[in-house]
Amino acid sequence: MKLGEALTLRSQLQVKFQQLRERLKASALVQEGEAPPEDPDVLLAELESVADELEELIARINKTNLATSLRDGMTLTEALARRDHLAWLQGALHQVAETASVVQARYGKAELRMLRTVDVAKLRQRADGLAKERRTLDARIQEVNWLTELVA
Numbered sequence: 001m002k003l004g005e006a007l008t009l010r011s012q013l014q015v016k017f018q019q020l021r022e023r024l025k026a027s028a029l030v031q032e033g034e035a036p037p038e039d040p041d042v043l044l045a046e047l048e049s050v051a052d053e054l055e056e057l058i059a060r061i062n063k064t065n066l067a068t069s070l071r072d073g074m075t076l077t078e079a080l081a082r083r084d085h086l087a088w089l090q091g092a093l094h095q096v097a098e099t100a101s102v103v104q105a106r107y108g109k110a111e112l113r114m115l116r117t118v119d120v121a122k123l124r125q126r127a128d129g130l131a132k133e134r135r136t137l138d139a140r141i142q143e144v145n146w147l148t149e150l151v152a
Contacts, residue, residue, distance in 0.1 A: 003064050003147035005075075006057060013054045020047045064151040070140050076148075083137050090130035097123040 001009075024043040027036035066074040074082070097120050104114040 001150045002146055003061065003068070003148040003150050004142070006061050006064075006150045007145060010054065010061060013050055013057065016027050017047065017050045017054060020050060042125065060150050060152070064148060067151055068144060070144055076144060079137060080140050083134055083141065086130050086134040086137065090127045090134060093123050093127040093130070097127065126134050 020043055023038055024040060027038045027040045027043060028033060030036050045085070062077075065080065068076045070076070070079055096118060100116045100118050100120050
């Protein structure tokens with residue numbers, strides 16, 4: 001199985017786990033004399049089975065990420081951390097630029113005047129550069145995901 005397939009499977013199993021949890025919650029408590037919509041014991045067994053499958057799959061994905069490198073020598077684990085870093089920083093800079101861009105309407109001289117303390121254009125330019133770097137890195141990660149076999 002390719003790493004990309006394993007990542008897709010992980011996502012599907014996470015959704016299935018959430019759905020099972022919600023179904024189990026709906027069947028965990030009923031009014032006296034009523035039957036639960038589904039057998040909670042069956043749902044609990046399936047929930048635990050999916051959790052076990054997820055644990056094994058996530059461990060294999062993590063091992064693969066540590067053992068696999070991009071062309072520049074960066075491991076997938078390092079590349080994923082870098083991609084997250086770029087996303088956090090880009091998001092923060094974008095939010096600050098948006099906050100500083102708000103036009104403050106003043107209706108009288110007695111109202112306080114708000115002043116920008118940052119260069120909005122520079123922040124946006126830096127955020128755009130980070131977004132481009134993140135997109136490029138993400139494309140490299142995706143390429144490796146679909147070429148790499150999952151570690152056993």
